[in-house]
Structure formats: C-alpha cells, structure tokens
Amino acid sequence: MHYQGSCQCGQVAFDVEGEIDSGLACNCSMCSRRASLLWFVPRDKLVLRTPESAQATYKFNKHVIEHHFCPTCGIAPFSEATHPKTGMPTVAVNVRCLPDIDLETLNVQKVDGASF
Ligand SMILES: [Zn+2]
Secondary structure, three states: OEEEEOOOOOOOOEEEEEOOOOOEEEOOHHHHOOOOOEEEEEEEEEEEEOHHHHOEEEEOOOOEEEEEEEOOOOOOOOEEOOOOOOOOEEEEEHHHOOOOOOOOOOEEEEEEEHHO
16 A cells, blocks of 8 residues: 655655554653554655655654654654664654544554553
C-alpha cells in the first residue's frame, strides 16, 4: 500500500510504502504526551516530498532517535533511527499523520516504551 503523510500545515510531507497491521501506542514520556500511534517501516520505504531543511529535529534520553517535527505547526509525523535488532535504518511513522488511515478500525497495540 502507498500512503501520503504530512504535518498539519504541509511543510513536512512524505510518501510511504508498506502494510499497516497495527498502530503502537507507546507510554514513554514523549508518546504519551503526543498520543502518537506508531508504525515502523524501513527508512527506504519513506520518501520525503519536502526538503529535509523544512523539518526540525528533537532528541532526548539516549539521543539515538531523531524525532522530526514541523517548526511551523508543531506536528511530528515521523521519527528515525537505526533499528536496535536489525541494525537497519528505520522510521517510526505516526499513522495519525496519514489521512487515509481509518483510526476507528486500526488495531492498536500497547508498548511499554517508558521502561525501555
Ligand atoms: Zn506543519
């Protein structure tokens, strides 16, 4: 499946390819505040449609994940990091930023990110 995603104002926009089987609801100090629902895909499945310079980046804790967000509207559509198990560049897409996803029917799985 092909999805288009963006922040709210459109300054950060992207295309992403893959099958969404569920959204992960993480309880870490960031995700619980953002209410993000995460979907992990290989980095090469995501293609930015806007310049990399259009997004700002935040890091915390071990500083290994780049949490990108739009400096204009503040929405954070995805983060990127090296996958700890596979060693592959990976993105965590916030499926709430994919307008074609029906959040009412999405299978939501809880992840205890607070204890990672
Ligand atoms: Zn924006």
